[in-house]
Amino acid sequence: xxxxxxxxxxxxxxxxxxxxxxxxxxxxxxxxxxxxxxxxxxxxxxxxxxxxxxxxxxxxxxxxxxxxxxxxxxxxxxxxxxxxxxxxxxxxxxxxxxxxxxxxxxxxxxxxxxxxxxxxxxxxxxxxxxxxxxxxxxxxxxxxxxxxxxxxxxxxxxxxxxxxxxxxxxxxxxxxxxxxxxxxxxxxxxxxxxxxxxxxxxxxxxxxxxxxxxxxxxxxxxxxxxxxxxxxxxxxxxxxxxxxxxxxxxxxxxxxxxxxxxxxxxxxxxxxxxxxxxxxxxxxxxxxxxxxxxxxx
Amino acid sequence: xxxxxxxxxxxxxxxxxxxxxxxxxxxxxxxxxxxxxxxxxxxxxxxxxxxxxxxxxxxxxxxxxxxxxxxxxxxxxxxxxxxxxxxxxxxxxxxxxxxxxxxxxxxxxxxxxxxxxxxxxxxxxxxxxxxxxxxxxxxxxxxxxxxxxxxxxxxxxxxxxxxxxxxxxxxxxxxxxxxxxxxxxxxxxxxxxxxxxxxxxxxxxxxxx
Numbered sequence: 001x002x003x004x005x006x007x008x009x010x011x012x013x014x015x016x017x018x019x020x021x022x023x024x025x026x027x028x029x030x031x032x033x034x035x036x037x038x039x040x041x042x043x044x045x046x047x048x049x050x051x052x053x054x055x056x057x058x059x060x061x062x063x064x065x066x067x068x069x070x071x072x073x074x075x076x077x078x079x080x081x082x083x084x085x086x087x088x089x090x091x092x093x094x095x096x097x098x099x100x101x102x103x104x105x106x107x108x109x110x111x112x113x114x115x116x117x118x119x120x121x122x123x124x125x126x127x128x129x130x131x132x133x134x135x136x137x138x139x140x141x142x143x144x145x146x147x148x149x150x151x152x153x154x155x156x157x158x159x160x161x162x163x164x165x166x167x168x169x170x171x172x173x174x175x176x177x178x179x180x181x182x183x184x185x186x187x188x189x190x191x192x193x194x195x196x197x198x199x200x201x202x203x204x205x206x207x208x209x210x211x212x213x214x215x216x217x218x219x220x221x222x223x224x225x226x227x228x229x230x231x232x233x234x235x236x237x238x239x240x241x242x243x244x245x246x247x248x249x250x251x252x253x254x255x256x257x258x259x260x261x262x263x264x265x266x267x268x269x270x271x272x273x274x275x276x277x278x279x280x281x282x283x284x285x286x287x288x289x290x291x292x293x294x295x296x297x
Numbered sequence: 298x299x300x301x302x303x304x305x306x307x308x309x310x311x312x313x314x315x316x317x318x319x320x321x322x323x324x325x326x327x328x329x330x331x332x333x334x335x336x337x338x339x340x341x342x343x344x345x346x347x348x349x350x351x352x353x354x355x356x357x358x359x360x361x362x363x364x365x366x367x368x369x370x371x372x373x374x375x376x377x378x379x380x381x382x383x384x385x386x387x388x389x390x391x392x393x394x395x396x397x398x399x400x401x402x403x404x405x406x407x408x409x410x411x412x413x414x415x416x417x418x419x420x421x422x423x424x425x426x427x428x429x430x431x432x433x434x435x436x437x438x439x440x441x442x443x444x445x446x447x448x449x450x451x452x453x454x455x456x457x458x459x460x461x462x463x464x465x466x467x468x469x470x471x472x473x474x475x476x477x478x479x480x481x482x483x484x485x486x487x488x489x490x491x492x493x494x495x496x497x498x499x500x501x502x503x504x505x506x
Contacts, residue, residue: 069357069384073313076384076405080319083409087326095326102322109315152312153357 055245056178059185060124066150070116074109081106119146123181125174131257133168134176136205136212136278143180144203147188154192156199163206170281175253179261182246183216183274189238190220190272211259211277219271228263254278304348305420308377309333310340310366311355316405320353320382320412327413337361341369345377349427351400351419353412356383356390364390367397376426378419382407436496439485447484450477454490455497 060067085102088095119142140162151158184201191199202217223231230236234248247261254261254276261276307329311317314335321331334340337360340352356363363381370377381394381402391402400422401415443451446467453463460478464471487493 065385065387072384072405073316076382076407077313077315077319079406080316080323080409080412084319084323084326087323098322098326102319105315105319112315152359155359 055182055249056174057124059178059181059246060120062185063146063150066147066153067116067120069153070149071113074113074116077109078106078113081109115145123174123177131170131172133281134171134173136166136169136176136214137162137164139171139173139176140180140203140205140214143177143184147181147184151184151188151201154188154199156188156191156201158201158203161202161204163204166205166207166212167280169212169257169278171257171278172253176257176278179250179253179276180214180216182250183276186246186274187216187218187220187272190218190222193221196220207280208277211279213275213277215273215275217266217271217273219266222265222270222272223263225265231263232261250276304330304346305424306330306332306346306348306350307416307420308340308345308350308352310335310337310352310358310363311382312336312357312359313355316355316382323409323412324416329416337363337366337369340366341373349420349424350377351416351423352377352379353416354379354381356381356394364393364397367394367399371397376423376430378422378426380412380415380419382412433499436485436500439496440500442484443481447477447481450474451481451485451493451497452502454478454481455494455502 081102085099085106088099088102122142123146140160144158144160148158184203187201191201198219200217200219202215204213204215204217206213206215227236231247232251234245236247251261257278259276259278261274264273264275265271266273307324309317309320309324309331310333311320312335317333317335321333324331332343332345334343337358354363354366358366361369363379363383367379370379378398378400379394380400381391382405383390383402384405394402400419401411403411403415440448449467450463453466458466460471460474464474467474482488482493485493485496487496
């Protein structure tokens with residue numbers, strides 16, 4: 001940069017050099033700020049991801065009883081069919097046909113059990129793979145598969161109205177699943193008070209010009225107007241033993257995807273509608289994928 | 298191979314179709330008759346044959362829970378013993394079920410012998426219960442045929458009083474009491490005093506002394 005301790009003739013330039021130095025220092029400070037800003041953002045992102053994982057584990061933890069049931073059901077059937085099969089084969093006149101059917105049932109139930117495990121593993125994966133293109137309906141289906149048993153056992157009727165011509169969204173699949181899971185479980189919670197009726201859960205997907213929309217409507221106890229924003233504050237909870245992070249994490253996730261998450265009262269001021277948007281991001285390539293997807297289904 | 302004797306029925310109520318069919322297949326394989334239902338209401342609406350039986354009941358059903366169904370059955374006077382099965386056993390539920398008279402509480406997946414033992418003892422319990430109830434109904438029918446006077450004589454007889462004492466107490470002749478007494482024995486179908494005493498105990502008749 002500038003030479004220091006020059007001879008007199010150049011002393012005239014001193015004020016200029018000084019201003020250059022001041023400018024340089026300012027640039028340096030700005031750079032430092034920027035660098036630490038980037039680092040802070042990275043840190044923040046990491047912390048958010050970890051927090052999201054923790055709440056995901058907690059949420060799945062709430063489903064433990066249901067998951068155990070979901071697994072013990074096929075396991076019970078497999079074992080029982082196994083016993084039946086042995087008996088059928090060790091008869092004096094073995095009933096081969098019935099035994100064959102028993103074995104076929106055993107295979108089907110084993111596959112069913114492994115599907116449950118796969119779903120949980122996918123949801124509990126720690127490092128989220130980052131964003132990629134997904135059809136929101138598949139994400140919704142996956143979560144419904146995981147919660148169907150829990151909902152059914154709580155006497156909740158589920159109806160879905162999923163628009164089948166939706167563009168892809170660029171999302172972190174696991175995180176969006178977490179949001180959908182949170183919203184479904186909140187709705188379940190709102191409808192399982194003693195003798196509460198009706199118990200209807202509706203999941204809709206649709207689109208506006210710029211966004212994909214997901215609406216989850218329940219006929220539960222609803223949320224009072226003053227709590228409608230407070231529910232998004234961290235550690236706000238109405239559940240016993242709840243962490244109170246579900247909705248705040250969900251909103252953070254949706255915001256990080258450039259979308260919005262909010263809550264409205266249901267039709268006739270009964271129940272709750274939770275709704276979120278995700279911006280559409282569709283390349284030509286993805287459109288092609290989507291149309292081939294449609295062919296397949 | 299067919300170890301099961303006599304006609305009986307096992308009713309399987311489970312909303313999970315694989316589990317329902319597997320249990321049904323196993324019970325069929327040991328020679329038991331099986332009827333299956335997917336829900337509590339399906340089961341409650343059905344007409345069941347009047348033979349000794351046992352219900353294999355999943356704790357968690359979509360309409361009524363197994364425990365609620367157990368209560369409902371008691372209220373409707375359905376006495377078939379229950380073997381509970383559950384995908385996820387919790388202690389309070391099993392305690393409640395057993396207190397309310399369940400035969401057994403099994404957690405899926407269960408061992409074959411545990412299920413078969415429970416089912417067989419349930420059927421046995423029902424066979425016994427049916428016999429008891431039939432006997433009691435017969436006794437009640439006999440009792441309803443007695444006149445007021447004969448009832449009085451019966452309660453004094455089973456209290457251990459002699460004809461003479463009864464005659465004195467009721468202000469009748471010993472001969473009349475003798476006639477009443479033989480009518481009682483005849484209508485109740487008792488062949489001895491000891492049997493009449495046993496019958497009156499079953500009927501819960503207070504001894505009047």
